[in-house]
Amino acid sequence: MKLVVVGGNAAGMSGAAKAKRRVPDMDVEVLEAGPDASYSSCGIPYLVEGLVPESDALRVLSPDALRKRGIDVRTQTRVVAMNPYTKEVVFEGPDGRDSIHYDRLLLAMGTRARNPFKNGQLPGVHTVRHLADGERLLAASKKWKTVGVVGGSYAGLEMATAFRARKAKVHLFARSRLLSDMDPDITDGLPDWLESAGIQVHLESKVKAFHGKDHVEAVQSSADVPVDGAVVAVGIEPATEFAVKAGVGSTKDGYLLVDDQMKTNLHDIWAAGDCVAAKHLLTSQPTPMPLALPANRMGRIAGDNIGASAATIPGPGAFYAGAVGTTVVRLYDLAFAKTGFSEHEAKREGFDVATSLVEAPTKAGYMPGARDMAVKMVADRDSGKLLGVQMACPESSALRINAAAVALQSGMKVARLAEVETAYAPPFSPVWDPILVAASECAKALRA
Amino acid sequence: MKLVVVGGNAAGMSGAAKAKRRVPDMDVEVLEAGPDASYSSCGIPYLVEGLVPESDALRVLSPDALRKRGIDVRTQTRVVAMNPYTKEVVFEGPDGRDSIHYDRLLLAMGTRARNPFKNGQLPGVHTVRHLADGERLLAASKKWKTVGVVGGSYAGLEMATAFRARKAKVHLFARSRLLSDMDPDITDGLPDWLESAGIQVHLESKVKAFHGKDHVEAVQSSADVPVDGAVVAVGIEPATEFAVKAGVGSTKDGYLLVDDQMKTNLHDIWAAGDCVAAKHLLTSQPTPMPLALPANRMGRIAGDNIGASAATIPGPGAFYAGAVGTTVVRLYDLAFAKTGFSEHEAKREGFDVATSLVEAPTKAGYMPGARDMAVKMVADRDSGKLLGVQMACPESSALRINAAAVALQSGMKVARLAEVETAYAPPFSPVWDPILVAASECAKALRA
Numbered sequence: 001m002k003l004v005v006v007g008g009n010a011a012g013m014s015g016a017a018k019a020k021r022r023v024p025d026m027d028v029e030v031l032e033a034g035p036d037a038s039y040s041s042c043g044i045p046y047l048v049e050g051l052v053p054e055s056d057a058l059r060v061l062s063p064d065a066l067r068k069r070g071i072d073v074r075t076q077t078r079v080v081a082m083n084p085y086t087k088e089v090v091f092e093g094p095d096g097r098d099s100i101h102y103d104r105l106l107l108a109m110g111t112r113a114r115n116p117f118k119n120g121q122l123p124g125v126h127t128v129r130h131l132a133d134g135e136r137l138l139a140a141s142k143k144w145k146t147v148g149v150v151g152g153s154y155a156g157l158e159m160a161t162a163f164r165a166r167k168a169k170v171h172l173f174a175r176s177r178l179l180s181d182m183d184p185d186i187t188d189g190l191p192d193w194l195e196s197a198g199i200q201v202h203l204e205s206k207v208k209a210f211h212g213k214d215h216v217e218a219v220q221s222s223a224d225v226p227v228d229g230a231v232v233a234v235g236i237e238p239a240t241e242f243a244v245k246a247g248v249g250s251t252k253d254g255y256l257l258v259d260d261q262m263k264t265n266l267h268d269i270w271a272a273g274d275c276v277a278a279k280h281l282l283t284s285q286p287t288p289m290p291l292a293l294p295a296n297r298m299g300r301i302a303g304d305n306i307g308a309s310a311a312t313i314p315g316p317g318a319f320y321a322g323a324v325g326t327t328v329v330r331l332y333d334l335a336f337a338k339t340g341f342s343e344h345e346a347k348r349e350g351f352d353v354a355t356s357l358v359e360a361p362t363k364a365g366y367m368p369g370a371r372d373m374a375v376k377m378v379a380d381r382d383s384g385k386l387l388g389v390q391m392a393c394p395e396s397s398a399l400r401i402n403a404a405a406v407a408l409q410s411g412m413k414v415a416r417l418a419e420v421e422t423a424y425a426p427p428f429s430p431v432w433d434p435i436l437v438a439a440s441e442c443a444k445a446l447r448a
Numbered sequence: 449m450k451l452v453v454v455g456g457n458a459a460g461m462s463g464a465a466k467a468k469r470r471v472p473d474m475d476v477e478v479l480e481a482g483p484d485a486s487y488s489s490c491g492i493p494y495l496v497e498g499l500v501p502e503s504d505a506l507r508v509l510s511p512d513a514l515r516k517r518g519i520d521v522r523t524q525t526r527v528v529a530m531n532p533y534t535k536e537v538v539f540e541g542p543d544g545r546d547s548i549h550y551d552r553l554l555l556a557m558g559t560r561a562r563n564p565f566k567n568g569q570l571p572g573v574h575t576v577r578h579l580a581d582g583e584r585l586l587a588a589s590k591k592w593k594t595v596g597v598v599g600g601s602y603a604g605l606e607m608a609t610a611f612r613a614r615k616a617k618v619h620l621f622a623r624s625r626l627l628s629d630m631d632p633d634i635t636d637g638l639p640d641w642l643e644s645a646g647i648q649v650h651l652e653s654k655v656k657a658f659h660g661k662d663h664v665e666a667v668q669s670s671a672d673v674p675v676d677g678a679v680v681a682v683g684i685e686p687a688t689e690f691a692v693k694a695g696v697g698s699t700k701d702g703y704l705l706v707d708d709q710m711k712t713n714l715h716d717i718w719a720a721g722d723c724v725a726a727k728h729l730l731t732s733q734p735t736p737m738p739l740a741l742p743a744n745r746m747g748r749i750a751g752d753n754i755g756a757s758a759a760t761i762p763g764p765g766a767f768y769a770g771a772v773g774t775t776v777v778r779l780y781d782l783a784f785a786k787t788g789f790s791e792h793e794a795k796r797e798g799f800d801v802a803t804s805l806v807e808a809p810t811k812a813g814y815m816p817g818a819r820d821m822a823v824k825m826v827a828d829r830d831s832g833k834l835l836g837v838q839m840a841c842p843e844s845s846a847l848r849i850n851a852a853a854v855a856l857q858s859g860m861k862v863a864r865l866a867e868v869e870t871a872y873a874p875p876f877s878p879v880w881d882p883i884l885v886a887a888s889e890c891a892k893a894l895r896a
Contacts, residue, residue, distance in 0.1 A: 010879075043814055043874050057814035292879045293872045321867045328871040337871055366491055366505035395875070396844060402851035402870045402881065409868050410858035419769045420857050422850045423776040423785055424741045426491050427843070431458075431740045433850065 001310050004089055004102035005030040006079045008037030010292055011273025012108035013061070014299030015306065016071050019104075022307025022315075028071045029100065031091055033078040033109070033239075034130045037063060042292055044134035045155075048141070049162035055135050079109070082246045084266045104306045107243050107256060107264070107271040108299060111236035111290055117150070118209035124217040124229040125210050128159065129236070137231065144168055144228040148219040150207050151233030152178040154329045157194075159231045161331050164199050171225050173205040175234070179329075183342045185357055186376050186390045190336070197332055236290060238275040251277050255288045260319045262302035270306055272298035281322030281409060282340060282387060283349055289323040326405045328398050335398035339405035340388030343378050352381040354448070356441035360434035362397045364426035373397050375438035377404075377414065379446055384413040389438070403435050415443040449758050452537055452550035453478040454527045456485030458740055459721025460556035461509070462747030463754065464519050467552075470755025470763075476519045477548065479539055481526040481557070481687075482578045485511060490740055492582035493603075496589070497610035503583050527557070530694045532714045552754045555691050555704060555712070555719040556747060559684035559738055565598075566657030572665040572677040573658050576607065577684070585679065592616055592676040596667040598655050599681035600626040602777045605642075607679045609779050612647050619673050621653040623682075627777075631790045633805055634824050634838045638784070645780055684738060686723040699725045703736045708767045710750035718754055720746035729770030729857060730788060730835060731797055737771040774853045776846050783846035787853040788836030791826050800829040802896070804889035808882035810845045812874035821845050823886035825852075825862065827894055832861040837886070851883055863891040 003019050005012045008030045016028050030037060036059065043058040052058065063073045077093035082105070090099045113127035126137045141147070145168060149160040152174025160172040172194065174180075178201070179187045191201040202225075210230060211218045218226045238254045249257040249265040255277035262270045262278070273295040277286035297320070304318035328337040340346075346353045356377045363370045373393035380387050389404035391397070407417045418439035424431050432440075451467050453460045456478045464476050478485060484507065491506040500506065511521045525541035530553070538547045561575035574585045589595070593616060597608040600622025608620040620642065622628075626649070627635045639649040650673075658678060659666045666672045686702045697705040697713040703725035710718045710726070721743040725734035745768070752766035776785040788794075794801045805824045812818065821841035828835050837852035839845070855865045866887035872879050880888075 040812060040814070040874070042872070043812060046815065046874055051816055052814050291869075291872065293869055296879055297867070297869075321864070323869050326869045326871045328873045328876050330873060330875045335876070339869075339871070364488060364491060366488070366500050367494060368499055397847070398871070398876050399845070399847040400850065402848065402883070403854045405870055406851045406854040406860070406865070406868055407858065410855065410860050410864075412854070412858050416769070416858075417854070419745070420854055421739075421741055421745075421771050421774045421787075422853055423774045423787070423846070424490070424739065425776045425778060426488070426494055427778045428776050428783070428846050431744055435850070 001103050002027040002029065002101065003104045003106065003306060004100060005106045005108060006089065007108035007110055007273065008032030008073055008075070009039065009041070009108070009110055010295040011110070011299030011302070012106065013038045014296045015106045015108060015270070015272055015303035017069065018300045018303025019307045020070055022304060023310050024070070026307070026310060030071060030073040031077045031079055031089070032073060032075045034132055035075050036131045037073045037075060038066065039131040041129065041131065044128055044131065045158035045162040047134050048138055048159065049165045055131060055138070058131055079242055081242050084246055084269060087268070103268065104310060105269045106302055106306060107240070107248065107269065107275065108273045109239040110274040112239050113232065114235045114237055115232045116234070117207060117232065119212060120210060120232060122210050122212040122217060124212060125232060126230065127232050128155065141229055146227045147171070148173065148217070148225060148227035148230040149233065150219065150230060151235070152176070152180065153233065153235070154179070154327065156233040157329060157331055159233060160194070160199050161197070164197060170199045171202060171219070171227060172199050173202045173207050173219065175206070176204060178203070179336055181342060181345065182336065182338055182390050183344060183376060186374060186392050187336070189392070193334065194331070236274070240275050251286060255286070257286055261305045261317050262298055262320060263305065270302040272302040278320055279322040281324045284322070287323070289325060291323070291325070291327065294323040324405065324408055326401065328401060330395055330398070333395045335393055335395045337391045337393070337398050337401035338388070339401055340386065340408045341378060342388055342390055343376070346378050346387045351387060353387065354379045354381055354442060354445040356438050356445055358434065358438045358441055360437045361430050362394055362434070363428060364430055367426050373434055375434050377438040377442040379414040379442050381446060384415060384446055386412055386414050386417060389435070400433070400435055414439050414446060418443050449551050450475040450477065450549065451552045451554065451754060452548060453554040453556060454537065455556035455558055455721065456480030456521055456523065457487065457489070457556070457558055458743040459558070459747030459750070460554065461486045462744045463554045463556060463720055463751035465517065466748045466751030467755045468518055470752060471758050472518070474755070474758060478519060478521040479525045479527055479537070480521060480523045482580055483523050484579045485521045485523055486514065487579040489577065489579060492576055492579065493606035493610040495582050496586055496607065497613045503579060503586070506579055527690055529690050532694055532717060535716070551716065552758060553717045554750055554754060555688070555696065555717065555723065556721045557687040558722040560687050561680065562683045562685055563680045564682070565655060565680065567660060568658065568680060570658050570660040570665060572660060573680060574678065575680050576603065589677055594675045595619070596621065596665070596673060596675035596678040597681065598667065598678060599683070600624070600628065601681065601683070602627070602775065604681040605777060605779055607681060608642070608647050609645070612645060618647045619650060619667070619675060620647050621650045621655050621667065623654070624652060626651070627784055629790060629793065630784065630786055630838050631792060631824060634822055634840050635784070637840070641782065642779070684722070688723050699734060703734070705734055709753045709765050710746055710768060711753065718750040720750040726768055727770040729772045732770070735771070737773055739771070739773070739775065742771040772853065772856055774849065776849060778843055778846070781843045783841055783843045785839045785841070785846050785849035786836065787849055788834065788856045789826060790836055790838055791824070794826050794835045799835060801835065802827045802829050802890060802893040804886050804893055806882065806886045806889055808885045809878050810842055810882070811876060812878055815874050821882055823882050825886040825890040827862040827890050829894060832863060832894055834860055834862050834865060837883070848881070848883055862887050862894060866891050
């Protein structure tokens with residue numbers, strides 16, 4: 001019984017490991033296009049910043065360690081085609097083109113960074129998706145004094161602050177707002193905050209091209225901005241062409257469609273991770289959710305179900321509850337966190353919403369270090385249930401988002417959340433936690 | 449329409465303010481036994497430590513500010529009797545004994561500190577319950593070089609660390625374990641931790657008396673321990689004698705019984721706060737819950753219902769969902785946090801439990817400052833639902849308890865909690881949050 005896993009990162013490795021644990025005599029082979037498998041791509045900004053001293057720290061398990069666990073990993077091996085009828089995948093590896101037979105297939109190729117700019121392939125222009133990208137960027141950027149970061153979402157902000165922490169002069173270019181999945185009333189202070197930290201922010205900027213001469217680049221914005229190098233972080237796209245071509249069901253953007261057990265429409269083929277559009281908990285609609293925890297979880301569920309399908313005595317399957325999009329990003333000592341939908345996202349999904357926006361202290365007002373934080377809460381007028389929470393807060397308050405995330409995923413009504421008993425001690429919270437204050441105001445808005 | 453509130457702190461003032469907001473022409477009078485109303489007693493340890501520079505910072509609203517809001521507060525006014533038939537309370541105030549008529553009565557006297565020791569009234573021996581106690585202690589202790597703290601629960605630990613932070617030599621005496629509401633497997637490292645911070649911990653010590661000569665005291669433990677002064681924090685008891693005598697229903701320990709709307713058994717009389725045994729969410733049993741948030745909340749609910757009972761057009765009442773006991777205490781840069789029941793508490797309540805105990809990193813393992821934290825989870829075998837979570841962790845992880853608190857109060861099954869999508873970014877969490885790891889292990893224990 002052979003399981004072939006395409007993609008050797010979060011979802012792929014979680015799936016491989018889980019299937020192997022469930023059916024120990026399964027033959028598990030992972031084909032990874034890049035030079036590394038099993039690493040933390042989310043750690044790359046901290047590698048670039050210098051907080052993580054070397055890239056090896058981001059490697060979770062080496063190919064050798066994986067082999068010892070009975071999982072064979074072939075890196076530098078890119079799958080280029082598959083045939084669901086003969087059950088074969090075709091790949092290009094270090095020794096040329098070859099093919100391999102599978103009994104079960106897990107598709108977990110993830111995504112690649114978009115780079116739609118003219119001269120985007122110039123040597124000083126980097127995208128950061130894989131560990132090798134991060135290593136290349138780290139090596140190339142050692143002498144950069146001025147850096148252009150294109151992209152105002154999480155990855156762009158993390159890279160901009162990482163370079164700024166290294167004392168580089170940083171230009172951050174965003175096509176519209178920063179963190180545009182969040183609502184403006186939560187993020188509007190962010191550009192000023194970044195400017196005060198020494199990052200030059202260019203909003204609504206139309207970067208189109210890079211101009212290169214030796215290794216000095218210039219970003220074409222409204223005016224050209226000379227930089228020593230640039231990082232492009234303007235989004236991702238699923239690396240699924242060969243699968244879609246072979247008939248795996250997908251969204252129009254190429255994200256693979258799966259059922260609640262991570263099974264695709266094709267026989268013996270599962271898919272998981274960033275390349276998938278799995279069910280959103282709040283809408284039940286297929287929704288790409290390129291986040292590390294959902295990717296690991298989807299992989300694990302796929303592996304569990306692959307194991308169940310291969311076991312002599314089939315056990316119970318595993319089901320995916322659906323993701324909601326819980327995120328947090330640190331910008332120096334500030335954090336922006338979110339779970340579920342922002343107001344504009346909820347409206348786009350057709351919800352009739354009530355909202356609250358509060359400022360509340362992070363701890364008892366008389367304690368040293370007490371600061372204000374902002375919480376925005378979005379609720380569904382029909383059901384009274386929580387749809388989303390956004391926070392802009394000191395770093396030390398960021399974990400508050402998890403209380404909101406649990407409330408949202410339990411289907412809790414906002415009025416009930418306002419009644420929850422949270423932990424209070426003066427160094428940690430005011431008596432009424434900011435989440436409770438926001439819930440109380442949102443419950444009032446629902447009644448209005 | 450006259451509302452008399454007995455007790456001018458968390459529950460009493462919340463009730464007074466809420467009733468006044470709901471029925472603005474209500475005549476609201478608060479009788480407070482001590483010299484202060486409306487202050488944060490939880491801030492006293494930080495006042496003693498010196499983190500809060502002066503006691504005025506702990507005063508929330510002055511009697512004058514309250515009067516401006518239409519709430520009359522008489523301090524130094526101790527209620528000594530009440531007559532529910534003539535609707536009168538009798539008090540001893542600055543001008544002697546007098547009585548006052550009420551149309552509605554809110555009993556919110558709180559508790560007083562127990563001090564069962566021989567010579568417990570010596571001038572160098574202090575209890576800390578009211579702000580005036582804290583001020584007296586602060587003034588008296590300025591020259592203390594060696595301090596004895598009797599009591600190993602939250603308050604005792606907070607006072608011991610406060611004095612130690614002031615460089616005093618501290619002896620901490622506990623009758624049994626420290627934080628004995630938590631399970632030993634979470635707290636067992638605590639004595640060593642306190643010793644390493646310079647606090648001498650005397651476990652299973654039988655303090656019986658103080659011996660005084662001038663202001664130098666000695667605690668009689670197994671052996672006498674000479675100290676310059678002592679703090680007694682061995683628990684509290686409800687200050688409800690006059691109410692119980694007048695027929696207000698109570699537990700055998702004197703905590704007042706209320707319904708879900710904070711109404712007592714007597715006509716036009718409500719009760720709220722630390723002096724009450726309200727419904728526990730997990731058992732529906734009357735359970736004292738002397739914590740600031742439940743006290744404020746109960747007061748608010750009582751005030752709301754008092755207002756509703758007095759309004760010309762009665763509106764909807766407010767209901768108390770029940771408390772679970774969510775607590776957190778900081779000991780230097782460590783925190784101990786809890787929601788719901790510990791294992792021994794759950795068993796005492798008759799639950800058949802499954803548990804997990806995990807150590808998990810607080811953030812991505814490669815990030816600077818990543819440390820391990822312990823999470824213990826307790827679940828009900830019958831329902832699969834969460835009964836309690838305990839954590840021993842770095843201070844920066846303490847807010848994780850609120851995610852568990854929300855899960856518990858939503859009636860979430862442990863298996864579902866293991867599937868929740870929490871926030872991940874390397875500075876804040878590993879991919880699998882410690883709460884998820886504990887839930888996953890506890891779900892396994894439930895299946896075993």
